[in-house]
Amino acid sequence: xxxxxxxxxxxxxxxEVEAHVETLAAATGLDRSETYRLRLAAEEIVTNVxxxxxxxxxGVVDLESGTEDGLVWLRIEDDAPRFDPRSHPGARSRPDPxxxxxxxxxxxxxxxxxxxxxxxxxxxxxxxxxxxxxxxxRS
Amino acid sequence: xxLDVRTxxxxxxxxxxxxxxxxxxxxxxxxxxxxxxxxxxxxxxxLVLDELTFLSSAGLRSLLxxxxxxxxxxxxxxxxARPEVAETIRMTGFDxxxxxxxxxxxxxx
Numbered sequence: 001x002x003x004x005x006x007x008x009x010x011x012x013x014x015x016e017v018e019a020h021v022e023t024l025a026a027a028t029g030l031d032r033s034e035t036y037r038l039r040l041a042a043e044e045i046v047t048n049v050x051x052x053x054x055x056x057x058x059g060v061v062d063l064e065s066g067t068e069d070g071l072v073w074l075r076i077e078d079d080a081p082r083f084d085p086r087s088h089p090g091a092r093s094r095p096d097p098x099x100x101x102x103x104x105x106x107x108x109x110x111x112x113x114x115x116x117x118x119x120x121x122x123x124x125x126x127x128x129x130x131x132x133x134x135x136x137x138r139s
Numbered sequence: 140x141x142l143d144v145r146t147x148x149x150x151x152x153x154x155x156x157x158x159x160x161x162x163x164x165x166x167x168x169x170x171x172x173x174x175x176x177x178x179x180x181x182x183x184x185x186l187v188l189d190e191l192t193f194l195s196s197a198g199l200r201s202l203l204x205x206x207x208x209x210x211x212x213x214x215x216x217x218x219x220a221r222p223e224v225a226e227t228i229r230m231t232g233f234d235x236x237x238x239x240x241x242x243x244x245x246x247x248x
Binding site: 012013014018032033036037039040043044047050051094095106107109110113114 | 160162163164193195196197199200222223226227230231232
């Protein structure tokens with residue numbers, strides 16, 4: 001399944017991210033909590049790309065998803081400058097609330113925390129983040 | 140779904156009922172409504188979350204802004220958050236700064 005998002009400061013993307021994840025969840029049997037976590041992780045990555053990758057200008061973000069080896073995956077690709085979200089200081093440890101009011105403070109941390117595996121690569125001149133969930137993995 | 144906010148202010152308590160989603164597109168609305176509701180002195184800010192279906196980091200930042208701006212003299216209570224929303228708040232540790240409440244409750248009590 002594929003969805004192309006056209007992001008920008010005046011172009012909300014939340015509903016399209018939600019629709020993609022809900023369709024994926026229905027097809028793969030993700031439960032309510034898993035669906036929410038995958039949606040939240042995807043929303044945070046797409047928002048980060050829109051705000052910081054494209055600097056609130058117009059840009060394209062592609063969503064693609066499927067299943068493999070018992071895992072549900074969602075891939076997010078963009079054409080912004082190369083950026084590995086895992087390299088952000090707040091990505092792996094919970095940001096201090098005093099600094100978390102800055103954009104990106106909580107978002108990347110939530111994205112990393114909500115999924116069972118987060119992979120990044122720079123592929124074909126694009127940033128590619130792949131989020132993976134194992135259904136039932138946290139129940 | 141976007142965000143609808145119903146506000147009442149009485150007896151030093153500002154109560155905001157949030158309906159919909161708080162994400163990067165709607166967080167500014169929440170900021171503005173909280174600022175408007177706490178324009179006059181209040182001792183408590185109560186957010187009723189039964190019908191809040193999604194809260195992203197942008198919404199959490201709105202709550203943090205409110206917490207920092209209002210200071211320790213104003214208690215922030217989050218009432219009836221759905222499990223997924225409550226879990227998001229706990230993941231970030233913000234539950235240490237506010238009070239999460241469950242169950243029917245008169246916010247003016």
